[in-house]
Amino acid sequence: MTELERSLVALGRELAVPEVPDLTPRVLATIGPRRRRLAAPSRRLVLAFALVALALLGATLAIPDARSALLRIFDIGAERIEIVDELPEIPVADLESTLGERVTLDEARDRSTFPLRELETPPDRVYLGEHDTVWFLYGDPVSPRLLVAQTPFVRLDEPALVKKIAGEGTRVESVSVGGARGVFLSGDPHFFFYVDENGDAVSDTARLARDTLVWSEAGVGYRIEGDFGTGEALELAESLRQRR
Amino acid sequence: VEGRPPDDAALAERARRGDERAFEELVRMHQSIAFRTAYLLTGSASEAEEAAHTAFVKAWQALPRFRRGAPFKPWLLRIVANEAHNRRRSAGRREALRLRATAAHPRGDAAPSPEGAAVGRELRGKLLDALAKLDERDRDILTCRYLLELSEIETAEALGLRRGTVKSRTARALERLRSEVGDD
Numbered sequence: 075m076t077e078l079e080r081s082l083v084a085l086g087r088e089l090a091v092p093e094v095p096d097l098t099p100r101v102l103a104t105i106g107p108r109r110r111r112l113a114a115p116s117r118r119l120v121l122a123f124a125l126v127a128l129a130l131l132g133a134t135l136a137i138p139d140a141r142s143a144l145l146r147i148f149d150i151g152a153e154r155i156e157i158v159d160e161l162p163e164i165p166v167a168d169l170e171s172t173l174g175e176r177v178t179l180d181e182a183r184d185r186s187t188f189p190l191r192e193l194e195t196p197p198d199r200v201y202l203g204e205h206d207t208v209w210f211l212y213g214d215p216v217s218p219r220l221l222v223a224q225t226p227f228v229r230l231d232e233p234a235l236v237k238k239i240a241g242e243g244t245r246v247e248s249v250s251v252g253g254a255r256g257v258f259l260s261g262d263p264h265f266f267f268y269v270d271e272n273g274d275a276v277s278d279t280a281r282l283a284r285d286t287l288v289w290s291e292a293g294v295g296y297r298i299e300g301d302f303g304t305g306e307a308l309e310l311a312e313s314l315r316q317r318r
Numbered sequence: 319v320e321g322r323p324p325d326d327a328a329l330a331e332r333a334r335r336g337d338e339r340a341f342e343e344l345v346r347m348h349q350s351i352a353f354r355t356a357y358l359l360t361g362s363a364s365e366a367e368e369a370a371h372t373a374f375v376k377a378w379q380a381l382p383r384f385r386r387g388a389p390f391k392p393w394l395l396r397i398v399a400n401e402a403h404n405r406r407r408s409a410g411r412r413e414a415l416r417l418r419a420t421a422a423h424p425r426g427d428a429a430p431s432p433e434g435a436a437v438g439r440e441l442r443g444k445l446l447d448a449l450a451k452l453d454e455r456d457r458d459i460l461t462c463r464y465l466l467e468l469s470e471i472e473t474a475e476a477l478g479l480r481r482g483t484v485k486s487r488t489a490r491a492l493e494r495l496r497s498e499v500g501d502d
Contacts (some may be wrong), residue, residue, distance in 0.1 A: 086465030293478015
C-alpha cells in the first residue's frame with residue numbers, strides 16, 4: 075500500500091460520520107408483507123412462454139409490410155426517431171405474462187432496486203419481471219413497437235455473447251453506448267444475455283425482436299428491442315437517462 | 319470469519335423465506351455500514367438515512383430473488399450505493415462532498431491511530447478537497463476501497479463492476495488524486 079493509500083484509509087477512520095440512527099423500527103414499520111409476483115409460474119414455464127411470445131414478436135417486426143407505417147414518437151434532442159407502428163394484430167400468446175407484473179411507472183420507480191433510466195416519452199405499459207427486470211413497452215402487447223428492459227446485478231458478457239451467436243445469420247456489431255461497451259444484434263433473432271454477479275447466465279438463448287441493442291453500465295443490463303438501425307438504436311440508448 | 323458473521327447467510331435465507339425477525343436482525347447488523355456507505359456517497363446525514371432506509375425496504379422486497387448462500391452485505395451495499403447515487407443526482411449534489419475529518423478521535427479509537435497521527439490536519443484537508451474535485455466514478459471507487467475499507471470484491475459488488483475494472487479504475491483514480499493533492 076502506498077503512502078497515499080494509507081493516508082486515505084486513515085482519513086476514512088477519522089471522518090466525522092454522524093451517529094448512526096437506529097433504522098430498524100422505521101424499516102419494520104415500512105416493509106409489511108412482501109408483494110407477490112404474478113402467480114409465480116415456474117421459470118421454465120416463463121421461459122417457454124417468453125420464447126414463444128418473443129419469437130412471434132420477432133416475426134411480427136420482420137414482416138416487410140409492417141414497416142410501411144411509421145409513426146414519429148421519440149423526440150431526442152433536435153431529432154426524432156421513427157419507429158414502426160400500426161403493426162397488424164397477431165395472436166401473441168400472452169406477451170404480458172412473459173414480461174411480469176404490470177405496474178405504473180411511479181410504482182416501478184419506487185419498487186426498483188436501482189435508478190431507472192427513462193426515455194423522454196413515457197412508456198405505454200410498465201412491468202416488473204424476473205430478476206427484478208423493469209420492462210417498458212411502447213405500443214401494446216399485440217402491437218409492440220419498442221421494448222426497453224433494465225435488469226440489475228448483471229453485466230454484458232460480450233465475449234460469451236459473440237461466441238454463442240456469431241455467425242448463423244445473426245449480425246453482431248460491437249458499439250459504444252455513451253462510453254459503455256455494447257452489442258447491436260440484427261438478423262436471425264438468436265440471443266444470449268447477461269451474466270449475473272456470480273458469473274451465471276441470467277438468460278440463455280432466446281428469440282427476441284429482429285434488432286436488439288444490449289449493453290451494461292454500473293451493474294445494470296440494458297436492452298432495447300425494435301426495428302431500427304444501429305444509429306437509431308444508439309440514439310435511443312443514449313437518450314435513456316434518469317429523469318427524476 | 320471471512321469478514322461476515324457466521325449466521326449472516328442463515329439469517330438471509332430465513333428472511334428470504336419471509337421471516338421478518340430474521341430481517342430485523344440483518345437490519346441491526348448492517349445498518350451501520352449501510353448508513354456510513356450512504357453518508358460517504360451523499361455527504362449528507364439526512365440523505366444517507368433516507369437512502370439506507372429505502373435500501374433496506376427494497377432489499378426486503380427483492381429478497382425472494384436473492385441467491386441462496388450468497389453474502390448479504392455486498393448485495394445490500396449495492397442497493398445502498400444505488401439509492402445514494404440516485405439521491406445525490408436528484409439533489410444536484412454531484413460535486414458537493416461535504417465531509418470533514420474529526421480533529422483527534424478516529425472512529426472507534428480513544429486516541430489517534432498511528433496512521434491517523436501521520437495524517438496531519440493539512441493533509442486531511444487537502445485530501446478531502448482533492449476527493450471533492452474528482453469525478454463521481456473516481457470518488458466512489460476511492461470511497462469504497464479506502465474510506466470504507468471494502469475489499470476489491472466487495473467494491474466490485476457494491477458498485478456493479480468487474481474486479482479487474484475495480485483494480486484498473488482504482489489505479490487511475492489514485493493517479494488523479496495524487497495529481498490533485500500534488501503529492502508525488
